[in-house]
Amino acid sequence: MMRSVEGVMYQVNAPKGVDPDDIFFVQVDPNKCEACGTCEEVCGTGAIKSINDDGIRQVVDTAACMNCGQCLVNCPYGAIYEGVSYVDELFEKLKDPDTVVVSMPAPAVRYGLGECFGAPTGTYVGGKMHAALRKLGFDYIWDNEFTADVTIMEEGTELIGRVKNAGKEGTLPLPQFTSCCPGWVKFVESFHPELLPHVSTCKSPIGMLGPLAKTYGAQETGSKPKKMYTVSIMPCVAKKYEGLRPEMDDSGQRDIDATINTRELAYMIKKAGIEFNSLPDEDPDPVLGESTGAATIFGTSGGVMEAALRLAYEVLSGQKLNDPDIKVVRTHEGIKTADVKVPNFGTVKVAVCSGLSNAQKLCEEVKAGKSPYHFIEIMACPGGCVNGGGQPIDPDVRASLFKSMIAKVNRRYNARKPVA
Protein backbone atom coordinates (compact mmCIF):
# COMPACT_ATOMS: atom_id res chain seq x y z
CA MET A 1 0.00 0.00 0.00
CA MET A 2 1.15 3.53 -0.80
CA ARG A 3 0.23 6.76 0.95
CA SER A 4 0.88 10.44 0.24
CA VAL A 5 2.67 12.24 3.07
CA GLU A 6 3.37 15.97 2.62
CA GLY A 7 3.56 15.56 -1.14
CA VAL A 8 5.77 12.47 -1.08
CA MET A 9 4.59 8.89 -1.62
CA TYR A 10 5.47 6.29 1.01
CA GLN A 11 5.21 2.53 0.98
CA VAL A 12 3.52 1.40 4.21
CA ASN A 13 6.32 -0.88 5.37
CA ALA A 14 7.85 -1.28 8.84
CA PRO A 15 10.57 -3.92 8.40
CA LYS A 16 11.75 -6.08 11.33
CA GLY A 17 14.79 -8.30 11.30
CA VAL A 18 15.48 -7.51 7.65
CA ASP A 19 18.97 -6.77 6.33
CA PRO A 20 18.75 -3.04 5.54
CA ASP A 21 21.27 -3.57 2.74
CA ASP A 22 18.48 -5.23 0.74
CA ILE A 23 15.91 -2.42 1.11
CA PHE A 24 15.27 0.31 -1.47
CA PHE A 25 14.73 3.25 0.91
CA VAL A 26 14.05 5.47 -2.11
CA GLN A 27 12.91 4.45 -5.58
CA VAL A 28 11.46 6.07 -8.68
CA ASP A 29 7.85 5.56 -9.74
CA PRO A 30 8.30 4.99 -13.52
CA ASN A 31 4.78 6.32 -14.19
CA LYS A 32 5.62 9.72 -12.69
CA CYS A 33 9.22 10.04 -13.92
CA GLU A 34 9.50 12.69 -16.65
CA ALA A 35 13.09 11.75 -17.50
CA CYS A 36 14.42 15.24 -16.63
CA GLY A 37 17.57 13.78 -15.06
CA THR A 38 17.64 16.04 -11.99
CA CYS A 39 17.99 13.02 -9.69
CA GLU A 40 20.99 11.71 -11.60
CA GLU A 41 22.57 15.16 -11.44
CA VAL A 42 22.30 15.42 -7.63
CA CYS A 43 23.28 11.80 -6.86
CA GLY A 44 26.81 11.54 -5.45
CA THR A 45 27.39 7.89 -6.29
CA GLY A 46 25.60 7.36 -9.60
CA ALA A 47 23.11 4.94 -8.05
CA ILE A 48 20.16 6.46 -9.91
CA LYS A 49 20.29 6.35 -13.68
CA SER A 50 18.43 5.97 -16.93
CA ILE A 51 17.27 2.40 -17.47
CA ASN A 52 15.62 2.58 -20.90
CA ASP A 53 15.37 4.58 -24.12
CA ASP A 54 12.66 6.76 -22.57
CA GLY A 55 15.19 8.05 -20.06
CA ILE A 56 13.18 6.75 -17.11
CA ARG A 57 15.37 6.70 -13.99
CA GLN A 58 15.66 4.00 -11.32
CA VAL A 59 17.86 3.37 -8.29
CA VAL A 60 19.71 0.50 -9.92
CA ASP A 61 20.95 -1.31 -6.82
CA THR A 62 20.69 -0.86 -3.04
CA ALA A 63 24.46 -1.32 -2.72
CA ALA A 64 25.11 1.86 -4.70
CA CYS A 65 22.47 3.97 -2.91
CA MET A 66 23.49 5.77 0.28
CA ASN A 67 19.80 6.47 1.11
CA CYS A 68 20.45 10.24 1.41
CA GLY A 69 17.26 11.07 -0.48
CA GLN A 70 18.70 14.09 -2.32
CA CYS A 71 17.12 12.67 -5.49
CA LEU A 72 13.76 12.71 -3.71
CA VAL A 73 13.84 16.29 -2.37
CA ASN A 74 15.11 17.62 -5.71
CA CYS A 75 12.69 15.74 -8.00
CA PRO A 76 10.43 18.39 -9.60
CA TYR A 77 7.67 15.82 -10.23
CA GLY A 78 7.29 14.02 -6.91
CA ALA A 79 8.23 10.84 -8.75
CA ILE A 80 10.47 9.42 -6.05
CA TYR A 81 8.91 7.51 -3.19
CA GLU A 82 10.10 6.17 0.16
CA GLY A 83 10.21 2.42 0.71
CA VAL A 84 9.95 2.36 4.52
CA SER A 85 7.37 3.95 6.83
CA TYR A 86 6.65 3.18 10.50
CA VAL A 87 3.73 5.60 10.80
CA ASP A 88 0.98 2.95 11.17
CA GLU A 89 2.96 0.87 13.65
CA LEU A 90 3.76 4.01 15.65
CA PHE A 91 0.07 5.01 15.84
CA GLU A 92 -0.65 1.51 17.21
CA LYS A 93 2.11 1.80 19.84
CA LEU A 94 0.89 5.24 20.92
CA LYS A 95 -2.58 3.75 21.57
CA ASP A 96 -1.20 0.81 23.57
CA PRO A 97 -1.18 1.66 27.32
CA ASP A 98 1.35 -1.11 27.92
CA THR A 99 4.04 0.43 25.68
CA VAL A 100 6.33 3.23 26.85
CA VAL A 101 6.80 5.29 23.71
CA VAL A 102 9.86 7.54 23.64
CA SER A 103 10.34 10.48 21.26
CA MET A 104 13.83 11.25 19.95
CA PRO A 105 13.70 14.18 17.47
CA ALA A 106 16.85 15.38 15.69
CA PRO A 107 17.97 19.02 15.72
CA ALA A 108 17.04 19.80 12.08
CA VAL A 109 13.42 18.58 12.47
CA ARG A 110 12.56 21.73 14.44
CA TYR A 111 13.74 23.94 11.55
CA GLY A 112 11.59 22.16 8.95
CA LEU A 113 8.41 20.96 10.67
CA GLY A 114 6.80 24.42 10.82
CA GLU A 115 6.90 24.69 7.02
CA CYS A 116 4.29 21.91 6.83
CA PHE A 117 1.96 24.17 8.83
CA GLY A 118 2.50 27.30 6.76
CA ALA A 119 5.42 28.88 8.63
CA PRO A 120 8.18 30.64 6.65
CA THR A 121 11.17 28.51 5.59
CA GLY A 122 13.36 27.47 8.53
CA THR A 123 11.14 28.80 11.33
CA TYR A 124 12.26 27.35 14.69
CA VAL A 125 9.37 25.38 16.22
CA GLY A 126 11.19 23.39 18.94
CA GLY A 127 8.72 24.29 21.70
CA LYS A 128 5.66 23.48 19.60
CA MET A 129 7.29 20.25 18.44
CA HIS A 130 7.71 19.06 22.04
CA ALA A 131 4.09 20.05 22.80
CA ALA A 132 2.86 18.17 19.71
CA LEU A 133 4.80 15.03 20.66
CA ARG A 134 3.21 15.16 24.13
CA LYS A 135 -0.25 15.58 22.57
CA LEU A 136 0.38 12.64 20.22
CA GLY A 137 0.79 10.51 23.35
CA PHE A 138 4.53 9.95 23.64
CA ASP A 139 5.33 8.92 27.21
CA TYR A 140 8.76 10.56 27.32
CA ILE A 141 9.64 13.68 25.37
CA TRP A 142 13.34 13.03 25.15
CA ASP A 143 15.42 14.80 22.58
CA ASN A 144 18.20 13.72 20.29
CA GLU A 145 19.83 17.10 20.92
CA PHE A 146 20.82 15.84 24.38
CA THR A 147 22.92 13.11 22.77
CA ALA A 148 24.32 15.64 20.31
CA ASP A 149 25.89 17.11 23.45
CA VAL A 150 26.99 13.60 24.50
CA THR A 151 28.47 13.11 21.01
CA ILE A 152 30.58 16.24 21.46
CA MET A 153 31.92 14.90 24.76
CA GLU A 154 32.73 11.50 23.25
CA GLU A 155 33.91 12.55 19.80
CA GLY A 156 35.79 15.59 21.12
CA THR A 157 37.58 13.40 23.68
CA GLU A 158 38.40 10.88 20.95
CA LEU A 159 39.84 13.64 18.75
CA ILE A 160 41.93 15.09 21.57
CA GLY A 161 43.27 11.56 22.20
CA ARG A 162 44.20 11.07 18.54
CA VAL A 163 45.92 14.47 18.40
CA LYS A 164 47.84 14.07 21.68
CA ASN A 165 49.02 10.53 20.91
CA ALA A 166 49.57 10.99 17.16
CA GLY A 167 52.23 8.62 15.85
CA LYS A 168 52.22 6.42 18.96
CA GLU A 169 51.55 2.72 18.53
CA GLY A 170 47.92 1.71 18.93
CA THR A 171 46.62 5.21 18.23
CA LEU A 172 43.96 5.66 15.57
CA PRO A 173 45.11 7.85 12.66
CA LEU A 174 44.46 11.50 11.79
CA PRO A 175 42.49 13.09 10.30
CA GLN A 176 39.45 11.99 12.27
CA PHE A 177 36.20 11.96 10.27
CA THR A 178 32.81 12.62 11.89
CA SER A 179 30.37 9.71 12.07
CA CYS A 180 27.00 11.42 12.59
CA CYS A 181 25.74 11.17 9.03
CA PRO A 182 24.46 7.71 8.04
CA GLY A 183 24.72 8.46 4.32
CA TRP A 184 28.41 9.32 4.73
CA VAL A 185 29.05 6.29 6.96
CA LYS A 186 27.59 3.91 4.38
CA PHE A 187 29.55 5.79 1.70
CA VAL A 188 32.91 5.31 3.39
CA GLU A 189 32.08 1.66 4.20
CA SER A 190 31.13 1.01 0.56
CA PHE A 191 33.66 3.00 -1.40
CA HIS A 192 36.64 3.64 0.92
CA PRO A 193 36.78 0.85 3.52
CA GLU A 194 40.54 1.45 3.93
CA LEU A 195 39.64 4.81 5.52
CA LEU A 196 37.44 3.27 8.25
CA PRO A 197 40.14 3.67 10.97
CA HIS A 198 39.88 7.42 10.33
CA VAL A 199 36.13 7.47 11.08
CA SER A 200 35.26 8.36 14.67
CA THR A 201 34.22 5.25 16.61
CA CYS A 202 31.36 7.29 18.12
CA LYS A 203 27.84 6.34 17.16
CA SER A 204 25.73 9.19 15.83
CA PRO A 205 23.59 11.11 18.36
CA ILE A 206 20.57 8.89 17.61
CA GLY A 207 22.79 5.81 17.80
CA MET A 208 23.62 6.98 21.34
CA LEU A 209 20.14 8.01 22.44
CA GLY A 210 18.56 4.63 21.61
CA PRO A 211 20.73 2.62 24.03
CA LEU A 212 20.84 5.42 26.64
CA ALA A 213 17.01 5.59 26.67
CA LYS A 214 16.74 1.84 27.32
CA THR A 215 19.43 1.79 30.05
CA TYR A 216 19.91 5.16 31.77
CA GLY A 217 16.46 6.46 30.82
CA ALA A 218 14.77 3.24 31.94
CA GLN A 219 16.66 3.40 35.23
CA GLU A 220 15.79 7.08 35.85
CA THR A 221 12.08 6.61 35.11
CA GLY A 222 11.58 3.11 36.49
CA SER A 223 10.53 1.79 33.06
CA LYS A 224 11.05 -1.75 31.82
CA PRO A 225 13.40 -1.65 28.80
CA LYS A 226 11.41 -4.46 27.15
CA LYS A 227 8.27 -2.30 27.17
CA MET A 228 10.01 0.73 25.73
CA TYR A 229 9.52 1.70 22.08
CA THR A 230 12.04 4.28 20.91
CA VAL A 231 11.19 6.51 17.97
CA SER A 232 13.92 8.25 16.05
CA ILE A 233 12.50 11.37 14.34
CA MET A 234 14.84 12.59 11.63
CA PRO A 235 15.22 15.05 8.73
CA CYS A 236 16.68 12.11 6.90
CA VAL A 237 15.94 8.93 4.94
CA ALA A 238 19.31 7.25 5.64
CA LYS A 239 18.54 7.24 9.38
CA LYS A 240 15.96 4.53 8.61
CA TYR A 241 18.85 2.39 7.39
CA GLU A 242 20.95 3.28 10.46
CA GLY A 243 18.14 2.31 12.85
CA LEU A 244 18.00 -1.14 11.24
CA ARG A 245 21.73 -1.87 11.46
CA PRO A 246 21.94 -5.27 13.17
CA GLU A 247 24.71 -4.16 15.57
CA MET A 248 22.47 -1.46 17.10
CA ASP A 249 21.38 -3.57 20.07
CA ASP A 250 23.83 -2.58 22.81
CA SER A 251 21.03 -1.90 25.32
CA GLY A 252 20.20 -5.62 25.28
CA GLN A 253 17.17 -4.92 23.00
CA ARG A 254 16.88 -3.20 19.67
CA ASP A 255 18.17 0.29 20.48
CA ILE A 256 15.90 2.06 17.96
CA ASP A 257 12.45 0.58 17.29
CA ALA A 258 11.16 2.98 14.65
CA THR A 259 12.42 5.83 12.51
CA ILE A 260 10.21 8.47 10.91
CA ASN A 261 11.13 11.76 9.28
CA THR A 262 9.96 15.39 9.48
CA ARG A 263 7.31 14.90 6.78
CA GLU A 264 5.88 11.86 8.56
CA LEU A 265 5.75 13.69 11.90
CA ALA A 266 3.81 16.53 10.25
CA TYR A 267 1.44 13.94 8.73
CA MET A 268 0.87 12.33 12.15
CA ILE A 269 0.18 15.69 13.82
CA LYS A 270 -2.37 16.54 11.10
CA LYS A 271 -3.91 13.05 11.18
CA ALA A 272 -4.35 13.33 14.97
CA GLY A 273 -6.21 16.62 14.50
CA ILE A 274 -3.71 18.64 16.54
CA GLU A 275 -3.80 22.40 15.89
CA PHE A 276 -0.03 22.79 15.60
CA ASN A 277 0.06 26.56 15.24
CA SER A 278 -1.93 27.21 18.42
CA LEU A 279 0.20 24.91 20.61
CA PRO A 280 2.11 26.53 23.48
CA ASP A 281 5.92 26.17 23.61
CA GLU A 282 6.83 23.27 25.88
CA ASP A 283 10.13 21.92 27.19
CA PRO A 284 11.29 18.34 26.71
CA ASP A 285 11.45 15.99 29.71
CA PRO A 286 14.69 16.38 31.68
CA VAL A 287 17.54 13.87 32.01
CA LEU A 288 17.61 12.97 28.31
CA GLY A 289 15.93 16.10 27.03
CA GLU A 290 18.00 19.17 27.92
CA SER A 291 20.34 20.54 25.29
CA THR A 292 22.52 23.46 24.25
CA GLY A 293 23.20 25.69 21.26
CA ALA A 294 26.13 23.40 20.43
CA ALA A 295 23.64 20.57 19.97
CA THR A 296 21.14 22.44 17.82
CA ILE A 297 23.81 23.46 15.29
CA PHE A 298 24.31 19.76 14.46
CA GLY A 299 21.44 20.45 12.06
CA THR A 300 23.62 22.44 9.68
CA SER A 301 26.81 21.73 7.77
CA GLY A 302 29.74 22.91 9.92
CA GLY A 303 27.74 22.60 13.12
CA VAL A 304 29.32 19.43 14.50
CA MET A 305 32.72 20.98 13.84
CA GLU A 306 31.83 24.24 15.61
CA ALA A 307 30.30 22.39 18.56
CA ALA A 308 33.38 20.15 18.86
CA LEU A 309 35.71 23.16 18.70
CA ARG A 310 33.78 24.83 21.53
CA LEU A 311 34.88 21.84 23.64
CA ALA A 312 38.34 21.21 22.15
CA TYR A 313 39.36 24.85 22.61
CA GLU A 314 38.64 24.78 26.33
CA VAL A 315 40.19 21.35 26.94
CA LEU A 316 43.37 21.95 24.90
CA SER A 317 44.00 25.52 26.05
CA GLY A 318 42.78 25.24 29.63
CA GLN A 319 41.09 28.58 29.02
CA LYS A 320 37.48 29.65 28.75
CA LEU A 321 36.18 30.30 25.24
CA ASN A 322 34.47 33.66 25.65
CA ASP A 323 32.75 33.91 22.29
CA PRO A 324 31.25 30.56 21.25
CA ASP A 325 30.70 31.74 17.66
CA ILE A 326 33.36 30.11 15.47
CA LYS A 327 32.08 31.52 12.21
CA VAL A 328 35.08 30.40 10.17
CA VAL A 329 33.67 26.85 9.93
CA ARG A 330 30.15 27.87 8.89
CA THR A 331 29.42 26.88 5.33
CA HIS A 332 26.70 26.78 2.76
CA GLU A 333 28.00 24.25 0.28
CA GLY A 334 31.17 22.64 -1.00
CA ILE A 335 34.34 22.23 1.07
CA LYS A 336 35.45 24.77 3.67
CA THR A 337 38.80 24.59 5.44
CA ALA A 338 40.10 26.58 8.40
CA ASP A 339 43.04 26.95 10.78
CA VAL A 340 41.79 27.45 14.32
CA LYS A 341 44.38 28.87 16.72
CA VAL A 342 44.19 27.33 20.18
CA PRO A 343 46.33 28.93 22.94
CA ASN A 344 48.80 26.59 24.70
CA PHE A 345 48.33 24.09 21.90
CA GLY A 346 48.82 25.48 18.41
CA THR A 347 46.73 25.26 15.28
CA VAL A 348 43.85 22.86 14.78
CA LYS A 349 43.35 22.29 11.06
CA VAL A 350 39.82 21.42 10.05
CA ALA A 351 37.70 20.80 6.96
CA VAL A 352 33.91 20.88 6.63
CA CYS A 353 32.27 19.29 3.66
CA SER A 354 28.76 18.49 2.48
CA GLY A 355 27.62 16.57 -0.57
CA LEU A 356 29.04 13.14 -1.38
CA SER A 357 30.94 14.24 -4.49
CA ASN A 358 32.84 16.70 -2.28
CA ALA A 359 33.41 13.95 0.29
CA GLN A 360 34.95 11.89 -2.49
CA LYS A 361 37.60 14.61 -3.06
CA LEU A 362 38.58 14.68 0.62
CA CYS A 363 38.73 10.87 0.74
CA GLU A 364 41.14 10.82 -2.20
CA GLU A 365 43.29 13.41 -0.44
CA VAL A 366 43.50 11.34 2.74
CA LYS A 367 44.29 8.19 0.74
CA ALA A 368 47.12 10.01 -1.04
CA GLY A 369 48.55 11.01 2.35
CA LYS A 370 48.10 14.67 1.45
CA SER A 371 45.45 15.62 3.97
CA PRO A 372 46.75 18.25 6.41
CA TYR A 373 43.68 18.18 8.66
CA HIS A 374 43.08 16.99 12.19
CA PHE A 375 39.31 16.81 11.94
CA ILE A 376 36.96 16.55 8.96
CA GLU A 377 33.18 16.89 9.16
CA ILE A 378 31.21 15.28 6.36
CA MET A 379 27.47 15.47 5.67
CA ALA A 380 25.92 13.71 2.69
CA CYS A 381 23.33 16.45 2.04
CA PRO A 382 24.46 19.86 0.74
CA GLY A 383 24.17 22.32 3.65
CA GLY A 384 23.70 19.50 6.17
CA CYS A 385 20.65 17.94 7.85
CA VAL A 386 18.40 21.00 7.39
CA ASN A 387 18.46 19.99 3.71
CA GLY A 388 18.00 16.30 4.49
CA GLY A 389 16.06 13.85 2.35
CA GLY A 390 13.32 13.65 4.99
CA GLN A 391 12.63 17.39 5.22
CA PRO A 392 9.56 19.16 3.78
CA ILE A 393 9.78 19.65 0.03
CA ASP A 394 10.67 23.18 -1.07
CA PRO A 395 7.69 24.37 -3.14
CA ASP A 396 10.11 26.11 -5.53
CA VAL A 397 11.57 22.75 -6.47
CA ARG A 398 8.30 21.33 -7.72
CA ALA A 399 7.90 22.15 -11.36
CA SER A 400 5.77 24.87 -12.85
CA LEU A 401 3.49 23.98 -15.74
CA PHE A 402 6.03 25.39 -18.13
CA LYS A 403 8.85 23.22 -16.85
CA SER A 404 6.59 20.24 -16.86
CA MET A 405 5.75 20.83 -20.53
CA ILE A 406 9.41 21.17 -21.50
CA ALA A 407 10.21 17.92 -19.76
CA LYS A 408 7.42 16.10 -21.56
CA VAL A 409 8.64 17.38 -24.93
CA ASN A 410 12.15 16.35 -23.94
CA ARG A 411 10.96 12.90 -23.09
CA ARG A 412 9.19 12.47 -26.39
CA TYR A 413 12.26 13.69 -28.24
CA ASN A 414 14.59 11.36 -26.31
CA ALA A 415 12.26 8.46 -26.97
CA ARG A 416 12.68 8.98 -30.72
CA LYS A 417 16.47 9.11 -30.56
CA PRO A 418 17.87 6.18 -32.56
CA VAL A 419 19.39 3.49 -30.36
CA ALA A 420 23.17 3.53 -30.69
Place this chain on the structure above:
Amino acid sequence: MSAMKMTRRGFIKTCGIMAGYAVLSVNMTKEVFAAAMNMVGMRQKQVYDADAHVYKIRKSQDNPMIKKIYDTKSGFLHDGPCGHKSHHLLHTEYKDRSARVKALKDKGVTLNI
Protein backbone atom coordinates in the same frame (compact mmCIF):
# COMPACT_ATOMS: atom_id res chain seq x y z
CA MET B 1 4.68 5.97 -41.17
CA SER B 2 8.44 5.61 -41.14
CA ALA B 3 8.79 8.36 -43.75
CA MET B 4 6.81 10.69 -41.52
CA LYS B 5 9.12 9.92 -38.64
CA MET B 6 12.15 10.64 -40.78
CA THR B 7 10.72 13.96 -41.86
CA ARG B 8 9.95 14.94 -38.36
CA ARG B 9 13.38 14.02 -37.13
CA GLY B 10 14.96 15.90 -40.00
CA PHE B 11 12.86 18.95 -39.23
CA ILE B 12 13.91 18.93 -35.62
CA LYS B 13 17.55 18.65 -36.61
CA THR B 14 17.41 21.59 -39.02
CA CYS B 15 15.68 23.78 -36.49
CA GLY B 16 18.45 23.11 -34.03
CA ILE B 17 15.87 22.46 -31.39
CA MET B 18 17.89 19.53 -30.24
CA ALA B 19 20.46 21.93 -28.84
CA GLY B 20 17.70 24.10 -27.43
CA TYR B 21 16.23 21.19 -25.53
CA ALA B 22 19.61 20.25 -24.13
CA VAL B 23 20.18 23.79 -22.84
CA LEU B 24 16.70 23.99 -21.34
CA SER B 25 17.12 20.70 -19.56
CA VAL B 26 20.50 21.69 -18.07
CA ASN B 27 19.08 25.06 -17.01
CA MET B 28 16.18 23.36 -15.31
CA THR B 29 18.47 21.23 -13.19
CA LYS B 30 20.49 24.31 -12.26
CA GLU B 31 17.36 26.25 -11.41
CA VAL B 32 15.99 23.49 -9.20
CA PHE B 33 19.34 23.23 -7.41
CA ALA B 34 19.59 27.03 -6.90
CA ALA B 35 16.09 27.14 -5.43
CA ALA B 36 16.99 24.33 -3.05
CA MET B 37 20.20 26.02 -1.90
CA ASN B 38 18.37 29.29 -1.25
CA MET B 39 15.98 27.38 0.99
CA VAL B 40 18.93 25.72 2.75
CA GLY B 41 20.50 29.11 3.50
CA MET B 42 17.27 30.28 5.11
CA ARG B 43 17.03 27.17 7.29
CA GLN B 44 20.71 27.47 8.26
CA LYS B 45 20.27 31.10 9.32
CA GLN B 46 17.44 30.08 11.65
CA VAL B 47 19.68 27.41 13.22
CA TYR B 48 22.40 29.94 14.08
CA ASP B 49 19.79 32.44 15.32
CA ALA B 50 18.37 29.82 17.69
CA ASP B 51 21.88 28.90 18.87
CA ALA B 52 22.54 32.55 19.72
CA HIS B 53 19.13 33.58 21.08
CA VAL B 54 16.94 30.59 22.04
CA TYR B 55 19.41 28.30 23.82
CA LYS B 56 20.59 29.69 27.15
CA ILE B 57 23.65 27.40 27.28
CA ARG B 58 25.85 27.18 24.20
CA LYS B 59 28.54 24.61 25.01
CA SER B 60 27.91 20.89 25.42
CA GLN B 61 30.22 20.66 28.44
CA ASP B 62 28.08 23.27 30.27
CA ASN B 63 24.80 21.31 29.92
CA PRO B 64 23.75 20.37 33.51
CA MET B 65 22.44 17.00 32.29
CA ILE B 66 25.84 16.33 30.67
CA LYS B 67 27.51 17.15 34.00
CA LYS B 68 25.06 14.78 35.70
CA ILE B 69 25.63 11.82 33.38
CA TYR B 70 29.45 12.19 33.51
CA ASP B 71 29.63 12.94 37.26
CA THR B 72 32.73 11.05 38.47
CA LYS B 73 30.98 9.84 41.63
CA SER B 74 27.34 9.17 40.82
CA GLY B 75 27.06 9.60 37.06
CA PHE B 76 25.77 6.85 34.78
CA LEU B 77 28.95 7.34 32.70
CA HIS B 78 31.16 8.05 35.74
CA ASP B 79 34.28 6.67 34.04
CA GLY B 80 34.10 9.63 31.65
CA PRO B 81 33.85 10.15 27.89
CA CYS B 82 35.42 7.25 25.95
CA GLY B 83 35.39 5.25 29.20
CA HIS B 84 34.40 1.60 29.53
CA LYS B 85 30.62 2.08 29.62
CA SER B 86 30.76 4.64 26.83
CA HIS B 87 32.63 2.19 24.67
CA HIS B 88 29.99 -0.44 25.24
CA LEU B 89 26.92 1.75 24.66
CA LEU B 90 28.02 4.75 22.61
CA HIS B 91 30.82 3.59 20.30
CA THR B 92 30.66 1.23 17.37
CA GLU B 93 32.58 -0.59 14.66
CA TYR B 94 32.16 -0.32 10.91
CA LYS B 95 31.83 -2.88 8.18
CA ASP B 96 33.60 -3.11 4.83
CA ARG B 97 30.71 -3.00 2.34
CA SER B 98 32.81 -2.73 -0.81
CA ALA B 99 32.21 -6.30 -2.02
CA ARG B 100 28.68 -5.59 -3.23
CA VAL B 101 29.81 -2.41 -4.97
CA LYS B 102 32.56 -4.37 -6.70
CA ALA B 103 30.10 -7.06 -7.78
CA LEU B 104 27.88 -4.35 -9.24
CA LYS B 105 30.75 -2.85 -11.21
CA ASP B 106 31.79 -6.30 -12.42
CA LYS B 107 28.26 -6.66 -13.80
CA GLY B 108 28.97 -3.59 -15.93
CA VAL B 109 27.13 -0.90 -13.94
CA THR B 110 29.01 2.41 -14.09
CA LEU B 111 29.13 4.40 -10.87
CA ASN B 112 30.62 7.83 -10.18
CA ILE B 113 33.27 6.42 -7.85
